[in-house]
Amino acid sequence: MQQAPALVVANIYKQFGASEVKHWLTRRPRPNPKPPVVAVDHVSLDVAEGEIFGLLGANGSGKSTLIRLISTLLIPDSGKIQVFGLDVRNDEKAVKRLINRVSVEASFFKKLSALENLMYAARLYDLKPAYARAECVRILAALGLKEKRLYEPLENMSRGMQQKVAIARGLLTKPRLLLLDEPTTGLDPRSRSDVQRFVRRLRDESGTTVFLTTHDMDEADRLCDRIAIIDAGKIVALDTPQGLKDRIGQQIGKPNATMEDVFMTLTGRSLADEDFMDEDTDYMEHHHEDQAEHSIEGA
């Protein structure tokens, strides 16, 4: 029998904003003056086990909403999502055991250390403390974080380091499908490549399936096996990075088309403004980052 794909998203539709609101005093329903926002507009895609799949799109294109729908945090208005053959609505508990989500706005106790935060999460996940502790050190070492940093309050850490702690937390449950919402946005170049290398290693060594969102075209190009480009809630293309570049290259008559050409041609816009914001953050990050911190990748 053929194995179910790691993820099936079938014709998912999600809009925000009700068509009616209640009057604040009389509680009588009346039409909502604000038009609804269609965040995810009939999206379909499949992800194979062991694949690194990227959802590439501009701010507000619907990436986080789709990740929230997959991770059972939101309910779609219509359509179906399956994780390893399990329906996210009917088998929510079983699905939650197979997935974990890491998002940019990860919440932590900032006065506590990285290790304290991770051990707290381990308790919620019902993991044995000795096992959890060893796992935290192992994962963070592989992500390029020195063990001594584990004992410092999280608020003393750069965004890059905090993001590594968030990823370590997401991996404590050994998810078969890891959902990474903008895992490298706002990180300095070194942390960015630490995270990217780690994602690849995780897939290669543990066979973990990774579904990530990004607005970094270079990241999508280099890291992902396949990319879906999302624009205003709709998937406008889905293929391997090379497949996308070849097709658009032919279309625009440019033999060595870049991912930027692909994105521009398909969406009519550039992600340059967002990239520029990233550069600013990189600059700030560099000045916060402990320059003596060396990657101990492979430890």
Ligand SMILES: Nc1ncnc2c1ncn2[C@@H]1O[C@H](COP(=O)(O)OP(=O)(O)OP(=O)(O)O)[C@@H](O)[C@H]1O
């Ligand atoms: N809870 C919500 N209530 C109302 N509108 C929302 C909500 N969440 C998202 N939206 C809207 O849905 C659209 C898609 O947002 P979403 O956050 O999924 O995009 P995104 O691609 O992840 O962008 P970003 O990178 O800025 O987070 C946007 O127009 C956003 O304003």
